[in-house]
Amino acid sequence: MDKVVIVMPAWNEAENIREMIKVLVTEEFPKIKADMNLLIVDNHSKDGTDKIVEEAGKIYGNVHLVQQDKPGLGWAYVKGMRYAMENLHADAILEMDADFQHPPRFVKPMVDAYLSGADYCIGSRYIKGGSVPKEWALSRKAVSFFGNLFIRIVLLNFKIHDLTTGFRLSRVKGLLDKIELEKLMDLDRFAYKVDLLYQSLKNSKKTVEVPLEFAARTKEKSKFNWKEMIATFTVAIILGIKDKQRFIKFGTVGFLGFVVNYVFIRVFRGMGFSETMNWLLATELAIINNYILNNIWTFREVKIAGVRATISKFIQFNVTSAGALLIQTVFGPLFERIVGLKYDALVLAFVVVFMVLPYNYLMYNLVIWKTWKLPWAKGVSH
Numbered sequence: 001m002d003k004v005v006i007v008m009p010a011w012n013e014a015e016n017i018r019e020m021i022k023v024l025v026t027e028e029f030p031k032i033k034a035d036m037n038l039l040i041v042d043n044h045s046k047d048g049t050d051k052i053v054e055e056a057g058k059i060y061g062n063v064h065l066v067q068q069d070k071p072g073l074g075w076a077y078v079k080g081m082r083y084a085m086e087n088l089h090a091d092a093i094l095e096m097d098a099d100f101q102h103p104p105r106f107v108k109p110m111v112d113a114y115l116s117g118a119d120y121c122i123g124s125r126y127i128k129g130g131s132v133p134k135e136w137a138l139s140r141k142a143v144s145f146f147g148n149l150f151i152r153i154v155l156l157n158f159k160i161h162d163l164t165t166g167f168r169l170s171r172v173k174g175l176l177d178k179i180e181l182e183k184l185m186d187l188d189r190f191a192y193k194v195d196l197l198y199q200s201l202k203n204s205k206k207t208v209e210v211p212l213e214f215a216a217r218t219k220e221k222s223k224f225n226w227k228e229m230i231a232t233f234t235v236a237i238i239l240g241i242k243d244k245q246r247f248i249k250f251g252t253v254g255f256l257g258f259v260v261n262y263v264f265i266r267v268f269r270g271m272g273f274s275e276t277m278n279w280l281l282a283t284e285l286a287i288i289n290n291y292i293l294n295n296i297w298t299f300r301e302v303k304i305a306g307v308r309a310t311i312s313k314f315i316q317f318n319v320t321s322a323g324a325l326l327i328q329t330v331f332g333p334l335f336e337r338i339v340g341l342k343y344d345a346l347v348l349a350f351v352v353v354f355m356v357l358p359y360n361y362l363m364y365n366l367v368i369w370k371t372w373k374l375p376w377a378k379g380v381s382h
């Protein structure tokens, strides 16, 4: 049976936590066909939250408690997720609040979606069947809706409707265990959630949204505020430009490769090799230049390391480069024949910009450094 661990941060939630544990363990867990566990991450609460959880742990074997070391919601999740993976050997982890804003009855549909094969389940307020609290003032609803829309636009993600929800279930193998949790942005705030979502979507082959009726907070006050919101937007913007930044780096490296190629044709010519040899050597130097710079700069987050990987990827890179050469030598003369030889410079620019560059960028991301997956290989693209 699959082991699912609910990681639930709770900070001064004494008023909610006893009831939450009881409802989950005695009413909801028995309906679910998985080995269900509840791990509460306390942040040295002053109201005895930890005592309540400890007592519950003595009664129910599947209720656990950890204390977080560093303050902040993100660090609570890092601690809880690590503990769930390493100590409890979870197959899947569900993020959930302790304050009943994620009503316990929505746990079952999330776990069911996972059991039906989803890697990543998003409890969504903005799909059919989901909702935000009726009690919320119009302004609060608008902030939530437009905040979400803003992040969707910045991340160019229109398939997922709720990018800021805190109710999400992730498969451990291949998804959560591939993420460097400790390196997520803004772990001391709520904003880390957007980075975690971004990384999770990248790793997930099958993502589904499950409706969530988000409830109003009943007791105590929310800890979310304007500062948190601005931080959240900032993280989204940084993630949004990261991909474009990569494209700019890619273009710069390509230009440097061109310079290397040009300079070394002349250098080798001066050394008295045959002209074919000059071109061959200079082109290979440009390829080596592009490979190294792309590896340590453009794609440094997914840098290829180790002798074997470097050699085999370098061979792949040469094959890819040969493909670019082939495109150029086939389409260059072909277009020249159509528009006339005197436009050769224009044809070259057209072929390079509209065919070779996209081809190279696609191959680097798909084959060499593998930062993209094909849409049909992942269920949801972003």
Ligand SMILES: Nc1nc2c(ncn2[C@@H]2O[C@H](COP(=O)(O)OP(=O)(O)O)[C@@H](O)[C@H]2O)c(=O)[nH]1
Residues within 6 Å of the ligand: 008, 009, 010, 011, 012, 013, 041, 042, 043, 068, 071, 072, 073, 076, 096, 097, 098, 099, 101, 217, 221, 222, 223, 224
């Ligand atoms: N352990 C821990 N839990 C936290 C921290 N901040 C918030 N929480 C818990 O995280 C959940 C969501 O917090 P809440 O203030 O309700 O945020 P909101 O629902 O987004 O307004 C609740 O269960 C809180 O008790 C923290 O720094 N550490």
Ligand SMILES: [Mg+2]
Residues within 6 Å of the ligand: 097, 099, 101, 217, 222
């Ligand atoms: Mg809340």
